[in-house]
């Protein structure tokens with residue numbers, strides 16, 4: 001069986017990789033991903049200038065997942081472009097992703113100009129869904145702004161570009177967002193980012209568990225898998241087939257990977273479970289997915305991708 005996949009004309013020998021923000025802050029973490037069985041890596045979302053992020057503790061793990069209010073700590077986009085271009089030279093047959101995010105559309109355009117200037121030939125992921133920058137609403141929930149950003153970005157950028165979206169919870173929102181996304185030459189959409197502004201409580205201390213935002217933070221892990229699967233499938237049903245889907249959210253076993261692909265994902269990304277288990281998780285997930293495919297008689301992803309059955 002083969003777990004290989006393609007995003008646009010870029011080939012990947014596997015369909016499992018990291019989610020932006022996890023194990024991708026610096027060269028050390030990114031090199032560990034590059035050496036693992038992950039198909040590729042995506043960097044932490046780079047901003048125009050490097051950022052310290054929010055005060056710690058800003059990440060907390062629970063049995064069922066995680067809560068984070070990192071506040072977009074990153075080395076700056078230039079750092080990630082320099083590193084990925086270096087790795088790309090050493091591995092000409094691998095394909096890589098760089099994530100970036102601006103605080104307004106002017107910054108988004110500047111970031112993509114920086115990408116172009118660097119000669120980066122991989123895939124850019126524009127993050128429209130950071131829930132943890134105090135005072136900044138999630139762009140992904142402001143449909144007019146998303147429309148304006150994509151219009152402006154695609155006037156200036158010709159390379160492969162996808163967007164990281166927040167989770168939506170309303171069928172009409174799926175309809176409205178898909179209508180906007182279908183207007184643009186997007187390579188893919190990545191659904192979902194963490195479920196924003198959840199709250200986890202230490203009952204014994206009667207206290208929150210992270211310092212920023214009075215304990216409010218993005219939720220990941222088991223808590224969000226049903227929402228992630230629904231977003232992947234809702235967009236799979238609505239988007240032109242030229243726009244592919246990367247599925248993120250609640251993946252910690254081969255079964256979770258299988259379900260995301262059944263819903264229509266061409267690639268999956270792992271966040272919380274990667275944070276807990278480390279890059280060895282990619283070998284485990286790949287083996288588990290292969291075992292499921294063999295038991296069902298599937299040889300390649302296209303044998304079951306998007307083929308979720310409804311009740312008649």
Ligand SMILES: C=Cc1c(C(=O)O)[nH]c(=O)[nH]c1=O
Nearest residue numbers: 069070071072130132194218
């Ligand atoms: C890029 C900021 C993000 C962050 C963050 O840096 O706080 N956390 C998330 O769960 N998702 C994000 O997109």
